[in-house]
Amino acid sequence: MMITSSSSSSNSAVAAAPSPLIPTIILLLLCLPGLFYLAPHILPPPPTPPISFPEELEDLSLFRRAAAVESNANNPSRPKSHLGSTNSKPKIAFLFLTNSDLHFAPLWERFFNGNKSNRHLYSLYVHADPTVKTKIKSPGGIFSEDRFITAKKTHRGTATLVSAARRLLATALLDDPSNAFFTLISQHCVPLHSFNFFYDTLFEVKSHQIAELRHLKYKSFIEIISKDPNILDRYNARGKGVMVPEVPFNKFRMGSQFFTLTRRHALLVVSDRRLWKKFKLNCLRPQSCYPEEHYFPTLLSMEDPEGCTGYTLTRVNWTDSVNGHPHTYYPPEKVLTGLLAAIDEHGHGSHFPGLNSFEFSAIHPSATGNCKKKG
Numbered sequence: 001m002m003i004t005s006s007s008s009s010s011n012s013a014v015a016a017a018p019s020p021l022i023p024t025i026i027l028l029l030l031c032l033p034g035l036f037y038l039a040p041h042i043l044p045p046p047p048t049p050p051i052s053f054p055e056e057l058e059d060l061s062l063f064r065r066a067a068a069v070e071s072n073a074n075n076p077s078r079p080k081s082h083l084g085s086t087n088s089k090p091k092i093a094f095l096f097l098t099n100s101d102l103h104f105a106p107l108w109e110r111f112f113n114g115n116k117s118n119r120h121l122y123s124l125y126v127h128a129d130p131t132v133k134t135k136i137k138s139p140g141g142i143f144s145e146d147r148f149i150t151a152k153k154t155h156r157g158t159a160t161l162v163s164a165a166r167r168l169l170a171t172a173l174l175d176d177p178s179n180a181f182f183t184l185i186s187q188h189c190v191p192l193h194s195f196n197f198f199y200d201t202l203f204e205v206k207s208h209q210i211a212e213l214r215h216l217k218y219k220s221f222i223e224i225i226s227k228d229p230n231i232l233d234r235y236n237a238r239g240k241g242v243m244v245p246e247v248p249f250n251k252f253r254m255g256s257q258f259f260t261l262t263r264r265h266a267l268l269v270v271s272d273r274r275l276w277k278k279f280k281l282n283c284l285r286p287q288s289c290y291p292e293e294h295y296f297p298t299l300l301s302m303e304d305p306e307g308c309t310g311y312t313l314t315r316v317n318w319t320d321s322v323n324g325h326p327h328t329y330y331p332p333e334k335v336l337t338g339l340l341a342a343i344d345e346h347g348h349g350s351h352f353p354g355l356n357s358f359e360f361s362a363i364h365p366s367a368t369g370n371c372k373k374k375g
Contacts, residue, residue: 066170090180095168098187099129105139161292223255255297
């Protein structure tokens with residue numbers, strides 16, 4: 001009986017002993033949050049979705065029609081578009097590229113409607129990403145539903161942003177032959193000076209007759225940079241040797257995503273096929289891939305460097321930038337006086353006196369009260 005009792009006690013002790021797998025399972029459970037945190041930093045980012053073949057065909061059809069617009073401009077049977085109208089005075093086409101609501105619509109409303117005589121001097125076109133979680137709504141007013149063009153999904157740091165910009169340019173070219181300048185901006189941009197000042201400066205109104213007599217051509221305002229510490233890394237983002245022979249390294253340029261192009265340069269952009277087939281390729285290193293900052297400067301620098309100023313009309317403050325995004329202005333900051341003073345001191349005055357008086361900057365929607373039109 002004593003032996004049986006001892007054996008029974010021993011069996012009970014063995015049965016009560018914890019499984020050696022339990023500590024391992026607990027350890028794995030504790031490590032899971034760490035794995036989820038570290039995975040994005042260790043694993044390579046997922047490849048960006050390519051531009052689909054049907055989308056490419058749709059865009060190509062649009063671009064071909066836009067490229068032929070000059071030959072049809074004088075055709076009396078040419079149908080009038082609902083987006084704009086034709087008149088003798090040249091217009092500025094404002095191209096809004098957005099993936100969220102137009103928070104600063106009231107400010108732009110004041111900018112465009114400050115003078116009723118301005119109504120025939122501008123056109124508006126909005127490319128709003130149709131796939132964002134919260135559907136982008138028309139704020140009404142000058143941003144009515146018919147100002148929104150047929151749009152497609154956009155991804156930061158991919159060729160889809162280039163496609164969207166080209167789509168805006170093509171639509172504006174087709175819509176109104178009076179569109180002479182094409183200004184690409186985003187929903188985060190705000191005007192810091194009056195429409196009249198911008199228009200008069202852009203078209204050189206005070207010296208317009210002199211310009212006509214001299215047969216001078218207007219230039220595009222686009223930033224073109226050839227020397228930068230990151231330019232080689234960005235050039236090889238799709239792989240070494242991929243960009244040649246179309247784009248040799250000594251022709252590769254970078255600059256701001258936003259610009260103001262002349263009509264002839266807008267036509268050049270939508271007519272391009274040669275460089276586009278390289279820039280639309282996916283990058284092997286997405287962290288070094290920003291096609292929207294390279295395609296336009298490279299193309300125009302290669303095709304017509306003398307027709308570009310080399311600088312843009314947009315101002316971006318990269319102080320305290322986060323994840324590649326510029327500084328955001330909040331209500332406590334002196335958005336108006338401080339920003340204008342900085343522009344006057346560090347703007348483009350050395351390139352073109354007075355032109356720096358019209359620029360854009362990213363400002364948080366909550367700071368709208370501090371943003372006032374001036375000019």
